[in-house]
Amino acid sequence: MNVLIVYAHPEPTSLNGSLRAFAVQRLQDAGHRVQVSDLYAMQWKAPLDAGDALARRPGDAPFHPSLDSQFAFANGLQSPDIAAEQEKLRWADAVILQFPLWWFSMPAILKGWVERVYACGFAYGVGEHSDARWGDRYGEGNLAGKRAMLVVTTGGWASHYSARGINGPMADILFPIHHGILYYPGFDVVPPFVVFRAGKMGAARFAATTEALGQRLDDLFTAAPLPFRPQNGGAYEIPALTLRADIAPEQTGYAAHLASAAPGA
């Protein structure tokens, strides 16, 4: 299978760099083809702006993030760096986003990859709206049929990210990425691989960490995805997009959007 790793760490000799090298080797040894988008090495342009299109919409309309993205995508006028990443996504059967958790989210350079590569018409603004459908998203879309997984490192302890930990539960911190960035354009999202206390990584822990990561990579195409509810599958009222009153009536918040308790989520 084809695996794309989108990788965001500025230092190749870091723990993240070592885990990336391990992952590439493990996947290749299993017979997969691997491409890596090393965003720092590529000097990826992070900010979304009018320079992302080779030409603007006709007329003198001011720059509009989604309308200009839609026009450029539809007319082959995207900046070549954006089009190249979209082609890698089309090629991939699975995508791994690997990054250190900085301020409880992905690094800016990776957020900018999402904002610019996720063009209108490619990753959002797809499909028709009707009484029964609100576009092709949350389980449908151009990236449906592909898998995605996060590989995340953090200096904090697992307890700091537990159900009553001060940082909030890791599953909640990652929900906007899992559900809002990956499930949204159609990916099946498998549970994340999270390394805590990344600053305290001796040889024995590194060996155990790569052992565990290796197993997760071996299972990338067979692991059960997080059971998010498809938007257009009947669980949500349209257009309010609230969960139907008879579905998980006792639940609110992120957990309501999982059809059952997810392993490792």
Place this chain on the structure above:
Amino acid sequence: MNVLIVYAHPEPTSLNGSLRAFAVQRLQDAGHRVQVSDLYAMQWKAPLDAGDALARRPGDAPFHPSLDSQFAFANGLQSPDIAAEQEKLRWADAVILQFPLWWFSMPAILKGWVERVYACGFAYGVGEHSDARWGDRYGEGNLAGKRAMLVVTTGGWASHYSARGINGPMADILFPIHHGILYYPGFDVVPPFVVFRAGKMGAARFAATTEALGQRLDDLFTAAPLPFRPQNGGAYEIPALTLRADIAPEQTGYAAHLASAAPGA
């Protein structure tokens, strides 16, 4: 009082641009001094990297995001753009982060402002660790005594961000910013001002929106902050940093870190 607006939208004639202009005028009319960090206009460098310091740590150690930040901050060797933003934060009595919600978080250019301006020793890595304290953070730190507020626009409907809305509750989406980015270095965080359906903004709705925003700006220094629990105030076990068993024993997740139901949160 002194108010810093950190603003992240690429198009000055956008709704965000209009709301920013309104906010500056309203605050100035009330007698406040206002500075705006217009990140797109400043061509703010988003990615955190080794170029953020004028000199590296002694020796040949590889780049390390927090150790190099700490060294540069302590020795006056930060990139001038970073030092200038820190000086604005010192000057400010209140900080407003204004941005469109893109992929359920702040734009990359603003995330990169946080990552680079929040130096080690300035916004994290502050204070001592002991049996009773885990650094000066979550309610303590160099930015304690200042206020912060988010002004956020989104194309989605309020119902999509409600307790059972498909995107997840807005309060949960903003929690990592409110609690993890603003409360962490010491800010008192007042409830956010959120504009839904930002793409459907006629003259009447714009007038009502600025009316409401104006009221919130008038109340910026008097509104009750979100009642997050201070880390070192006795509510958390140290070093596990889990909420003490007798505090809100029925609660898990983000809500457990609020001492009571917050108005508008």
